Each structure stands twice: as C-alpha cells, then as structure tokens.
Amino acid sequence: MGRNGSFHIAIDDVTCVQCAGCVSICPTEALHMQGLTLECHDPTCIGCDLCVRFCPVVALSLHALSAPPVRAEA
Amino acid sequence: MRAVDVFVVGAGPAGSYVSYALAKRGFEVFMAEKRPEVGVPVRCGEAAGSLAELEHFLPLSDDWIAGPIDGARLFGPSGVRVERHMPGVGTQLHRDRFDQALARQAVEAGVELQTSLQIDSVGAFEHGGREVRGRNLAAAGAPFRMRARLLLGADGVESLVGQWLGLRRAFPVGDVHSALQYLLDQVPAGKRYIDLYAGHAVAPGGYAWVFPKQNGTANVGLGVHVTAKLRRSARDYLDDFVRTRFPDSRILDVTAGGVSGPRSLKSMVTDGAALVGESGHTNNPFSGGGIMNALESAEEAGVALGEALRDGDLSARRLRDYQKRWQARVGRTNDLFFKLRNLFFRFDDHEIDWAVESLQRVVAGVEQNNVDYTGIFRSAMLEHPKLVLKAARALW
Numbered sequence: 001m002g003r004n005g006s007f008h009i010a011i012d013d014v015t016c017v018q019c020a021g022c023v024s025i026c027p028t029e030a031l032h033m034q035g036l037t038l039e040c041h042d043p044t045c046i047g048c049d050l051c052v053r054f055c056p057v058v059a060l061s062l063h064a065l066s067a068p069p070v071r072a073e074a
Numbered sequence: 075m076r077a078v079d080v081f082v083v084g085a086g087p088a089g090s091y092v093s094y095a096l097a098k099r100g101f102e103v104f105m106a107e108k109r110p111e112v113g114v115p116v117r118c119g120e121a122a123g124s125l126a127e128l129e130h131f132l133p134l135s136d137d138w139i140a141g142p143i144d145g146a147r148l149f150g151p152s153g154v155r156v157e158r159h160m161p162g163v164g165t166q167l168h169r170d171r172f173d174q175a176l177a178r179q180a181v182e183a184g185v186e187l188q189t190s191l192q193i194d195s196v197g198a199f200e201h202g203g204r205e206v207r208g209r210n211l212a213a214a215g216a217p218f219r220m221r222a223r224l225l226l227g228a229d230g231v232e233s234l235v236g237q238w239l240g241l242r243r244a245f246p247v248g249d250v251h252s253a254l255q256y257l258l259d260q261v262p263a264g265k266r267y268i269d270l271y272a273g274h275a276v277a278p279g280g281y282a283w284v285f286p287k288q289n290g291t292a293n294v295g296l297g298v299h300v301t302a303k304l305r306r307s308a309r310d311y312l313d314d315f316v317r318t319r320f321p322d323s324r325i326l327d328v329t330a331g332g333v334s335g336p337r338s339l340k341s342m343v344t345d346g347a348a349l350v351g352e353s354g355h356t357n358n359p360f361s362g363g364g365i366m367n368a369l370e371s372a373e374e375a376g377v378a379l380g381e382a383l384r385d386g387d388l389s390a391r392r393l394r395d396y397q398k399r400w401q402a403r404v405g406r407t408n409d410l411f412f413k414l415r416n417l418f419f420r421f422d423d424h425e426i427d428w429a430v431e432s433l434q435r436v437v438a439g440v441e442q443n444n445v446d447y448t449g450i451f452r453s454a455m456l457e458h459p460k461l462v463l464k465a466a467r468a469l470w
C-alpha cells in the first residue's frame with residue numbers, strides 16, 4: 001500500500017464498458033461513476049492495484065507518479 | 075427545501091419495488107436514478123425465478139419475458155454432468171424492459187421518479203430526517219437537494235450510500251466475481267436449460283453460464299474469483315470458452331460487471347436509513363443471483379419500514395424489523411451459502427467432479443425417493459480425504 005496522492009489510474013476509454021465492477025471493490029472511493037462514465041479521483045487512490053486485477057476487460061492500469069507534487073515552501 | 079417521506083437512491087428492481095410498496099401504503103416517495111434511462115445498459119445474465127414467483131411482484135408481460143427455463147445442467151471439469159428437468163423453474167428476462175416495467179408500476183402507484191439524477195452525499199439524521207444532495211446530469215450538473223424522513227440506498231453493487239451511512243465498506247475483492255458476458259447468436263436451440271460449467275480451466279473459483287434467450291441467441295458468460303494467484307482476466311477465460319464451444323457464433327453484445335456474493339451485513343439499517351437489494355448484501359453468495367433477492371428484500375422493507383413510518387419511529391432499533399424479516403426469509407439461508415462458497419473456493423478439479431457426481435446421485439435419489447447420503451459421505455472419506463478437512467474449515 002502506498003500514500004495517497006502518489007498514483008494515477010489510467011482508464012482505457014475504448015476498452016472500458018462502464019460496468020462499475022471496479023467501483024464496487026475500490027476501498028477508497030477513488031473510483032466512482034459519473035452517471036454512466038467511470039472516473040478516478042487520483043489523489044484518493046492508495047495504489048492497492050485491486051481494480052486493475054479485478055477489471056474483467058483489463059481497462060485499467062496503475063501508474064506510480066515518480067515525482068509526487070510537493071507543497072511549495074512559503 | 076422540499077421534503078418527502080421517503081427518498082430512494084437507485085431504480086433497479088430493489089429501488090422500484092420498495093418505492094412501489096411504500097407509495098401503495100400512502101407515503102410520498104421520490105426515487106432518483108442516475109442513468110438517463112432505467113435499466114439501460116443491462117448488466118445481467120437475466121435469469122430469474124418462475125413466472126409464479128415473478129407475478130407476485132409484477133403483472134406478467136411478454137414485453138419482458140424472453141422465455142421459460144425448463145431445467146439445468148451442471149458440468150464438472152472432466153465433463154461429468156448432472157441434469158435435471160424442471161419445467162418452468164425459472165424465467166429468462168429482457169432485463170432492461172423488466173426494470174422499466176417495475177419502475178412504471180412504481181410511478182403508477184404515485185412514486186416520483188427522476189432519471190439522470192446522481193446522488194453524491196447524504197446528511198446526518200437530524201430533526202426527524204436526512205438531507206440528500208446530488209446533481210442533475212441532464213442539466214449541466216445543476217445541484218439538487220431534498221429532505222426525507224427515510225432514506226433508502228438501493229444503489230446496487232457499486233453502492234456508495236451504504237458507505238456514506240457507515241453501514242458497509244467497499245466489497246472485499248474476494249466477495250465479488252469479475253464477470254463478463256457475451257450475447258451470442260447461433261447457439262443450438264435444444265431444450266431451454268441453463269448450462270453451468272465449473273472448473274479451474276473454465277472459470278477459477280466461479281462458473282461459466284449459457285442462458286438461452288430468443289431466436290438462437292444466448293447469454294454466455296462467466297465470473298472468476300479474483301485472488302493474488304489469478305493470472306488471466308475474465309475476458310481471457312471467456313474468449314477461450316466461446317472459441318471452443320461456440321466457434322461459429324458472433325458476439326452481438328458485451329456485458330461486464332461485478333457479481334457480489336457477500337457476507338450478510340451486520341446492520342442493514344441506521345437511524346432514518348436502510349439498504350435494500352444488492353447494496354444491502356442480499357445477493358445469493360453461492361450463485362451470485364440477485365434479482366429475486368432484491369425484490370424479496372424490497373418487499374420486506376416495504377412492510378417493516380411502512381409500519382415504522384406510520385408510527386413515526388425511524389430509529390435504527392425500530393428499522394431493524396426489516397432486517398429481521400429479511401434474515402428469516404432469505405438471509406439465514408444466504409449465510410449458509412456464504413460458507414458453501416468458501417468451501418467451493420478450496421476445491422480442486424477432482425473435488426469439483428466429485429461434487430457434481432454426488433449431486434447426480436442426489437438428483438437420481440430424489441427421483442426414486444431414496445437418496446444415499448451415507449454412500450456419498452463414504453465416497454468423500456475414501457476418495458477425497460482432504461475434502462472433509464476443507465469442509466470443516468469452511469463450514470465451521
């Protein structure tokens with residue numbers, strides 16, 4: 001498990017059939033349906049990879065952000 | 075802000091039926107559905123109960139009936155099979171039109187239904203109700219707010235309402251099968267049986283299904299149990315299955331989804347709110363079937379929550395009557411199915427074959443009024459000694 005804010009979930013829009021299966025098992029509510037369309041709120045994702053392994057049609061991939069945004073010093 | 079008696083999130087079978095049941099009892103019910111059109115797209119194998127069972131919930135109509143299910147065959151990995159002729163035991167639906175008919179029945183009973191309305195959050199229970207907030211997706215996401223004495227989450231497998239209410243978390247990944255289904259043409263007609271295929275090569279921890287629809291079409295799909303060991307996707311398994319069994323068929327439609335087979339919820343209710351249908355963990359944990367269970371939970375909710383509304387007591391304690399009724403009707407059996415599911419996950423292919431053969435002996439025995447349970451138990455002890463241990467672990 002990683003830190004919030006260090007991950008990006010890429011959704012392959014051509015492959016995804018918007019079935020919401022991944023939403024049902026995402027432990028952080030990072031994945032959600034906007035009407036009929038799947039969206040991911042990256043800052044909430046903890047990089048657990050469950051959705052990637054779950055998706056019946058392999059539409060998701062998980063990317064670690066190499067340089068997570070750092071808050072600028074005041 | 076407008077206030078109603080009951081606010082229902084989701085217009086699937088659970089939402090539509092509980093809305094109908096409460097509107098019939100005289101309450102003002104508002105139902106929100108985020109899809110632009112109820113029931114579309116279909117995410118289901120569309121196999122449901124008998125016509126008599128369905129008619130209990132909705133007047134029958136050829137509009138949503140694709141045909142009867144007259145029996146079932148179950149195939150083990152080595153090809154062993156058990157077959158049972160049961161005319162009219164089930165019904166193959168057109169699920170989109172079925173869901174629409176249920177929603178129409180609710181609207182005709184006085185329910186106000188708004189589509190393209192997505193609910194995003196719910197407030198705490200205060201001053202005898204909760205505030206519900208959402209967005210109208212058909213109007214550029216215009217904000218929506220309403221108050222209700224009672225909030226019902228009927229938002230299905232992707233339920234977030236239950237999480238906002240603190241009644242549940244996301245499903246553990248092992249409790250939801252990763253499922254994919256094709257609508258195929260040119261499926262040999264034969265008897266109107268549903269065919270199920272089990273085995274690690276076909277669908278690890280799950281099963282493949284062939285449910286005949288109309289004019290030589292069939293829903294052909296499978297669900298797999300997602301574990302750390304799983305190396306291939308549901309799509310890989312289904313493509314193999316279709317290539318070997320239906321090489322000449324064309325894929326007319328694709329459906330995917332999560333099929334939940336969950337443990338019962340500790341609590342389906344909280345102050346001024348309850349979960350109905352799949353969001354309340356009502357699916358059969360062994361088969362994953364959830365249409366009839368959703369309707370049955372909605373019926374029990376209609377009775378118990380209707381009485382609570384009438385008496386003006388919406389405390390969690392009072393609403394628990396709904397859960398008690400559900401447990402007595404289906405929930406307790408589901409708890410047993412959940413254990414069986416865990417046992418099934420531990421089976422190797424030989425043990426699945428043994429289970430299919432044993433079922434065959436039970437079916438033959440039932441037909442002759444004489445089931446040889448001792449013989450079946452002896453064969454388990456002698457041929458599959460590990461089975462007993464596995465059963466002990468899974469069942470107790």
Ligand SMILES: Cc1cc2nc3c(=O)[nH]c(=O)nc-3n(C[C@H](O)[C@H](O)[C@H](O)COP(=O)(O)OP(=O)(O)OC[C@H]3O[C@@H](n4cnc5c(N)ncnc54)[C@H](O)[C@@H]3O)c2cc1C
Binds near residue numbers: 087332352365368
């Ligand atoms: C591939 C597959 C095959 C299946 N095959 C079968 C089968 O053959 N037989 C069977 O009995 N069961 C089957 N099931 C299970 C069955 O589909 C479900 O159990 C059933 O749909 C549950 O009904 P429900 O009313 O609880 O939820 P749903 O039918 O899922 O309805 C929930 C509704 O809520 C809406 N919603 C969700 N969130 C919000 C929100 N925030 N705001 C507004 N609206 C919202 C959704 O859009 C949806 O319309 C299958 C499932 C899958 C995925």
Ligand code: SF4
Binds near residue numbers: 059
């Ligand atoms: S499980 Fe896969 S196909 Fe289904 S919504 Fe998620 S990414 Fe899309």
Ligand code: SF4
Binds near residue numbers: 031044
């Ligand atoms: S990786 Fe985990 S937390 Fe991130 S979106 Fe997928 S399931 Fe959710």
